[in-house]
Amino acid sequence: MPPTVDEMIRKAAVLNAVRHDGKAEPGAVLGNLLGESPELKPKARELMPSVRRIVQEVNSTPLARLNQEVSEKWPTELVREKPEEERKLPPLPNAGKYKTIVTRLAPNPDFVLHLGNARAAILCHDYAKMYGGKFIVRFEDTDPRLKKAQLVYYDMIRDDLKWLGCDWDEEYIQSDRLPNYYAVAEALLAKGAAYVCECDVEKWRRLVAERIACPDRELPVARQIERWRRMLDGGYGEGEAVFRVKTDLSNPNPALRDWPGFRVVDMEKTPHPRVGTKFRVWPLYNMASGTDDHELGITHVIRGKEHLTNMARQLFMYKDLGWVYPDAVHFGRLKVEGMNLSKSKLMKALDAGEYHGVDDPRLGTFAAMRRRGYSPQTIRQLMWEVGPKPVDVMVSWDNINAINRKIIDPTSHRYYFTPDPITMMVSGVEESLEVHAPLHPQHPEMGSRTLRLPCEDGTVTLLVSGSDRSVLVTHEPVRLMGLFNIETIGFEDGILKAKCLGRTVSEGDRTPIIQWVPTGSKVSASVVLPDASERRGFAEEGLKSEPVGSVVQFVRFGFCRIDDEKPDRVTAYFAHE
Numbered sequence: 001m002p003p004t005v006d007e008m009i010r011k012a013a014v015l016n017a018v019r020h021d022g023k024a025e026p027g028a029v030l031g032n033l034l035g036e037s038p039e040l041k042p043k044a045r046e047l048m049p050s051v052r053r054i055v056q057e058v059n060s061t062p063l064a065r066l067n068q069e070v071s072e073k074w075p076t077e078l079v080r081e082k083p084e085e086e087r088k089l090p091p092l093p094n095a096g097k098y099k100t101i102v103t104r105l106a107p108n109p110d111f112v113l114h115l116g117n118a119r120a121a122i123l124c125h126d127y128a129k130m131y132g133g134k135f136i137v138r139f140e141d142t143d144p145r146l147k148k149a150q151l152v153y154y155d156m157i158r159d160d161l162k163w164l165g166c167d168w169d170e171e172y173i174q175s176d177r178l179p180n181y182y183a184v185a186e187a188l189l190a191k192g193a194a195y196v197c198e199c200d201v202e203k204w205r206r207l208v209a210e211r212i213a214c215p216d217r218e219l220p221v222a223r224q225i226e227r228w229r230r231m232l233d234g235g236y237g238e239g240e241a242v243f244r245v246k247t248d249l250s251n252p253n254p255a256l257r258d259w260p261g262f263r264v265v266d267m268e269k270t271p272h273p274r275v276g277t278k279f280r281v282w283p284l285y286n287m288a289s290g291t292d293d294h295e296l297g298i299t300h301v302i303r304g305k306e307h308l309t310n311m312a313r314q315l316f317m318y319k320d321l322g323w324v325y326p327d328a329v330h331f332g333r334l335k336v337e338g339m340n341l342s343k344s345k346l347m348k349a350l351d352a353g354e355y356h357g358v359d360d361p362r363l364g365t366f367a368a369m370r371r372r373g374y375s376p377q378t379i380r381q382l383m384w385e386v387g388p389k390p391v392d393v394m395v396s397w398d399n400i401n402a403i404n405r406k407i408i409d410p411t412s413h414r415y416y417f418t419p420d421p422i423t424m425m426v427s428g429v430e431e432s433l434e435v436h437a438p439l440h441p442q443h444p445e446m447g448s449r450t451l452r453l454p455c456e457d458g459t460v461t462l463l464v465s466g467s468d469r470s471v472l473v474t475h476e477p478v479r480l481m482g483l484f485n486i487e488t489i490g491f492e493d494g495i496l497k498a499k500c501l502g503r504t505v506s507e508g509d510r511t512p513i514i515q516w517v518p519t520g521s522k523v524s525a526s527v528v529l530p531d532a533s534e535r536r537g538f539a540e541e542g543l544k545s546e547p548v549g550s551v552v553q554f555v556r557f558g559f560c561r562i563d564d565e566k567p568d569r570v571t572a573y574f575a576h577e
């Protein structure tokens with residue numbers, strides 16, 4: 001019998017209510033109803049009184065009851081995602097001024113990307129896409145001493161960005177562009193806007209603190225150019241000469257007084273991983289970054305507010321050269337509760353062998369999150385919520401996990417996993433059993449897995465989880481998922497004996513329900529937890545049909561990503577509950 005119109009309204013109202021904290025909205029309900037049943041459109045006006053009445057009824061029903069109604073009557077509706085609300089990033093400043101918006105992400109390939117980089121990566125990429133513009137990735141690898149690039153990280157960063165869905169239109173590597181920076185140096189020297197300083201660091205600091213020009217600053221342009229050539233030709237050793245951009249020695253902020261643009265590096269000691277010992281004069285951050293932002297036509301510099309001082313430094317150079325500084329958006333820091341995102345600290349700990357690698361589950365790197373089964377969509381959604389605001393933002397793993405759960409739950413197949421297993425023999429079973437459990441309770445179309453329990457002399461043998469020990473030893477009835485109720489008798493030679501109480505489930509049954517694995521058809525499984533410890537046990541054999549990389553839910557345990565499969569063992573990484 002087809003549903004009556006009232007029943008159809010009720011369905012639309014209940015679904016609308018469960019998606020909005022128990023409060024359905026008549027207009028939305030009518031809209032959804034007409035979307036599902038367009039044949040009702042001519043009657044829309046007449047339907048409204050019934051819609052209002054039913055919505056009122058529904059809204060006065062406790063949310064838990066509504067949820068129950070949905071899972072009983074329309075289980076597949078629960079996971080049908082509501083259309084993604086039109087989320088928008090606030091507009092970029094002066095976007096209308098430019099024909100094409102160009103943004104850039106400028107990672108240093110001395111480490112992989114991590115959650116602390118998420119804001120820059122997602123915002124730079126997504127803003128460029130939002131305006132139909134261009135997203136540039138620029139590897140900033142011009143510090144051969146302290147932030148030394150490593151070849152392996154160029155590719156790992158590319159992998160991170162591809163995973164995040166931040167495909168780039170152009171890529172540049174600063175170590176290819178040294179001649180560009182040298183040309184800028186010469187232009188600045190020719191304008192008398194820079195000088196080559198021979199003072200030792202201590203002396204220079206002392207002078208600049210007192211706002212006194214060092215003796216090199218006012219030497220004539222020709223002498224400066226001569227010294228610059230000498231820097232390039234190897235006439236100065238490491239630390240013997242610094243190219244400085246003239247600013248304003250009376251600037252109240254000492255950090256803005258005559259900043260360093262280039263220095264001499266002994267490349268025999270620290271060869272560059274890409275260009276070896278080819279160059280000995282290396283640009284410092286502001287010189288390289290400032291030059292590139294201009295030459296690559298960046299219209300919007302979107303980066304952390306810790307760069308505000310750098311912008312102030314670069315503005316002197318831009319003015320000297322007659323360049324126009326891009327529009328800038330400086331956002332706050334993203335902190336993750338209980339997680340160290342300081343790159344230098346992470347690198348030190350990694351070097352000291354405290355972690356297994358950049359994808360160690362204890363780290364907030366994208367490599368680790370990928371390995372654990374996080375969706376890149378989770379990171380994007382979080383960054384859109386956080387946006388480009390200048391305030392620091394603290395998020396918790398609970399926030400991240402709640403977003404991720406919604407994304408991965410609808411596609412994760414379910415399996416039983418029994419960590420630290422206990423062998424259990426259940427007597428009083430009439431026959432061998434074959435259980436067909438759905439791969440996803442809300443998606444029958446995904447199919448099912450089969451668990452077989454051969455019965456011998458009225459007894460079946462299976463494994464249960466060690467974490468359920470406390471429930472099992474109470475001798476109160478316990479339900480084995482999809483099977484029957486049991487009552488435990490006690491341990492005998494390390495085996496837990498129990499008897500079958502039958503399959504009936506009574507109304508309001510509060511019997512604890514636990515998962516199990518058949519002893520005859522199982523696979524060893526170990527799960528690497530977020531603290532890098534391992535939990536071992538057995539999973540049902542069907543798990544072996546999941547390819548490496550798939551995310552599954554171990555029922556009553558949590559979401560995990562299959563990391564490795566051997567004929568006799570599956571290894572998974574734990575994401576979250």
Ligand SMILES: [Zn+2]
Binds near residue numbers: 196197198214
């Ligand atoms: Zn000097």
